[in-house]
Amino acid sequence: xxxxxxxxxxxxxxxxxxxxxxxxxxxxxxxxxxxxxxxxxxxxxxxxxxxxxxxxxxxxxxxxxxxxxxxxxxxxxxxxxxxxxxxxxxxxxxxxxxxxxxxxxxxxxxxxxxxxxxxxxxxxxxxxxxxxxxxxxxxxxxxxxxxxxxxxxxxxxxxxxxxxxxxxxxxxxxxxxxxxxxxxxxxxxxxxxxxxxxxxxxxxxxxxxxxxxxxxxxxxxxxxxxxxxxxxxxxxxxxxxxxxxx
Amino acid sequence: xxxxxxxxxxxxxxxxxxxxxxxxxxxxxxxxxxxxxxxxxxxxxxxxxxxxxxxxxxxxxxxxxxxxxxxxxxxxxxxxxxxxxxxxxxxxxxxxxxxxxxxxxxxxxxxxxxxxxxxxxxxxxxxxxxxxxxxxxxxxxxxxxxxxxxxxxxxxxxxxxxxxxxxxxxxxxxxxxxxxxxxxxxxxxxxxxxxxxxxxxxxxxxxxxxxxxxxxxxxxxxxxxxxxxxxxxxxxxxxxxxxxxx
Numbered sequence: 001x002x003x004x005x006x007x008x009x010x011x012x013x014x015x016x017x018x019x020x021x022x023x024x025x026x027x028x029x030x031x032x033x034x035x036x037x038x039x040x041x042x043x044x045x046x047x048x049x050x051x052x053x054x055x056x057x058x059x060x061x062x063x064x065x066x067x068x069x070x071x072x073x074x075x076x077x078x079x080x081x082x083x084x085x086x087x088x089x090x091x092x093x094x095x096x097x098x099x100x101x102x103x104x105x106x107x108x109x110x111x112x113x114x115x116x117x118x119x120x121x122x123x124x125x126x127x128x129x130x131x132x133x134x135x136x137x138x139x140x141x142x143x144x145x146x147x148x149x150x151x152x153x154x155x156x157x158x159x160x161x162x163x164x165x166x167x168x169x170x171x172x173x174x175x176x177x178x179x180x181x182x183x184x185x186x187x188x189x190x191x192x193x194x195x196x197x198x199x200x201x202x203x204x205x206x207x208x209x210x211x212x213x214x215x216x217x218x219x220x221x222x223x224x225x226x227x228x229x230x231x232x233x234x235x236x237x238x239x240x241x242x243x244x245x246x
Numbered sequence: 247x248x249x250x251x252x253x254x255x256x257x258x259x260x261x262x263x264x265x266x267x268x269x270x271x272x273x274x275x276x277x278x279x280x281x282x283x284x285x286x287x288x289x290x291x292x293x294x295x296x297x298x299x300x301x302x303x304x305x306x307x308x309x310x311x312x313x314x315x316x317x318x319x320x321x322x323x324x325x326x327x328x329x330x331x332x333x334x335x336x337x338x339x340x341x342x343x344x345x346x347x348x349x350x351x352x353x354x355x356x357x358x359x360x361x362x363x364x365x366x367x368x369x370x371x372x373x374x375x376x377x378x379x380x381x382x383x384x385x386x387x388x389x390x391x392x393x394x395x396x397x398x399x400x401x402x403x404x405x406x407x408x409x410x411x412x413x414x415x416x417x418x419x420x421x422x423x424x425x426x427x428x429x430x431x432x433x434x435x436x437x438x439x440x441x442x443x444x445x446x447x448x449x450x451x452x453x454x455x456x457x458x459x460x461x462x463x464x465x466x467x468x469x470x471x472x473x474x475x476x477x478x479x480x481x482x483x484x485x486x487x488x489x490x491x492x
Contacts (some may be wrong), residue, residue, distance in 0.1 A: 024426050041384070048294070049324045054390065075392045076322040078295045080451040093446070120446040144300065145390060146321045152359070202340070204396050 003027065004036060004160050010035065011012055013110055019146050023127065023161070024208040040144025044086035045107055045209045050077040050155055052103075054145070056190050063218045072199050075145050077132070077213075081155035088244040090153045090191050091225060095135035100223055101216035102174035102182050102231035105130040105134045106193050107161050108210040113201055120197035123206065127162035129231050129239040130213045131156040136222070148237055157211065162236045168217055171234040172217065177227050184217030186191045186233075249273065249281060250406050254483055258283065259459050270355055270371065270454040286316070287332035288375055288404045291353055291455045296323040296401055297446050298378055302392070302461025316435045318445050323378070323459075327401035334490040336399045337471060341381035346430050346469055347462035348420035348477035351376040352439050353407050354456040359447055366443035369452065372409035375477050375485040376459045377402040380396045382468070403457065408482045413439050417480040418463065423473050430463030432479075458475050 001023050006014035009199070014036035019027040054073040055061040061068035081088075108124030130150060139148035153231045167186055180228035186192075191199065196212055223229055224241045230240040247269050248262040260282035265273040300319040300327060301307040307314035316406045329335075355371030379402070385394035413432055420428035432438075437445065442458055467476055469489045476486040 049326070050394075051324075056472075069388075071388075073388050073390050073393075075390045076324060076394075076396070078297075078450050080295070080320060080453070092449075132464055142319050143389075144319050144321045144408075146297075147319075147449050149324070150320075150451075203338075203393050203398075204324050205398055207326065 002039070003029070030173050038145070041085050041159050043082045044159070044161045044230045045157070045211065046082065046116065047079055047211045049083065049210045050079065050211045052077060052213040053191065053196060053215045057184060057188050057217040058190060059218035060216055060220065062174050064219070068190050072196060074200060074203070075149065077155045078150050080152055081150055083156050083241070085156070085158040085239055085241065087156065087241060088153065088228070089131070089133055089156065089241050090244050090246045091223070092135065092246050093152050095138055097136045097222045099134045099136050099220045100174055100176065100229045101132035101134055101220050102130070102172055102187050103130045103132050103213045103216050104167060104170065104172060104233055105157065105214065106167070106197070106212045108212070109208055111205060111207050113205045115197050115201040117194035119197040120194035122195055123201070124193070125208070126161040127165050127167055127236055128157055128161045129159070129236055130211070131229065131231055131239060131241065132213050132216055146162065156239055156241045158238050158239050165235045168182050174219065175201045175230045176221070176223065181221055182217050182219035186214070187212055188217065248285070249275070249287050264379045270446070271407070273342055280312050282339055287331050287405050288405045289328045290405070291329065291403070291457065292322045293455045293457045294453050296325065296328065296457045296459065297382055297457040298323055298395070299437065299442060299461045303463040304436060305430070305436050305464035306462055306466065309466070314436050318442060320446060320449070321395065323401045324396050326398055328492050329402050329486065329487070331402070331404040331485055333402065333477070333487060334399065335377070335402060335469065336490050337378055337469070338381065338397050338492050341383055343382045343468045345380045345382050345466045346420055346422065346427070346475045347378035347380055347466050348418055349378050349459045349462050350364050350418060350432050351456045351460065352443070354452045355454055357451060357453050359376065359451045361445040362446040363440035368442035370439070370445055371454070372407040373413055373479070373481050373482055374403055374407045375405070375482055377475065377477055377485060377487065378459050378462055390428065390429060402483050402487045404484050411481050419478045420465065421476045421478075422467070422469065424441070424483055427467055428463050428465035434459070434463065435460055437446060465473070
């Protein structure tokens, strides 16, 4: 693990400062430090679980042909789906349509259960960006979404965890080969981050490093081999992944 | 970890022999050994993922009001739901009906992906028993089954992993307070264990300790606080858990 130091708008002056253990709790530095440009970033965390929320933007619920549910609808992606920035999203041979879904993701900072919304902030280490990659044809065929969203490489996370950020009104933009496909703000989340932490933690104990994907806005669409998908969330950065056939 | 030694039909003469590391690959013994009756068994494995299969017995698909799907329908339970034998299943306050679902479970023995059915046996460490506990009302309300099946304590596993067992035709019996509620044979699985390993590993990399729950037969029904549920699979043993209010 490392802390990224510097200003995001001066990417050539960013550094990765190695920390001695893990990022949960006070960190101490080893003293080793590299220019970020010389470092290959992996996924910023290996979660024990990735909890996702369906239809959490009204415009996306509409484009999927349904009304948004009153309560959050949750599902899980397996940890084996997680990859980092610039790792390839591999399209499985048995799907004819694989979509990007750009999302804000909250990373849990401490073991917790039954967290009321007003105390959710204390349970969160920070925020990162996620691509909830989905084999749309398998999602429709199965009813349950696990296969469609659970393939290896179907959960890009990164590029890092921003630990000082107010998530309530951030611009979220997804580009496919540089063309804007999703353009929304997190203020449009039907269930905001504190509500999601309350809802999910009422069901299951959350552990440090667990990730909650908050849902995707309208504009989802398919990716082809050779394309590149980039998701930018204001105040965090950009998560970029190339797309390849399996 | 320990190896259970002795004959299952003479429970007073069973011993737990401690092994030095993990049960994947050749094991070496520490020499420490206790009567099994003096040992408290935890879940036999802490899986990175629990992959479950819906409607994999025709009679259960019928009792749920649907036809069995042509392909397996998979879903995930979070690892935080796992508990061992004799640990309490805690009924959440926000569900009015929580059901037992007795199942045969396969435990993966090595990292694997794209395993053909005919090589599945080599990927499996052994077999244990699972209770795919389900908040039936939440399952019906959500569509996605993650909340209904993901509450803490909703995945009892155990009592141990049987590593020399042919899973193709085993009696499976679930008793609630000693009354038989499910009574089936694994020969009735619509998709057998090798087929499930092939199907799941085509989607996601399986890791040592991951568990595949093979589905439940007809006879599911609700549990009340104070009751005890026991699932027996021929050749493995009995998984018993008390039921408590949260």
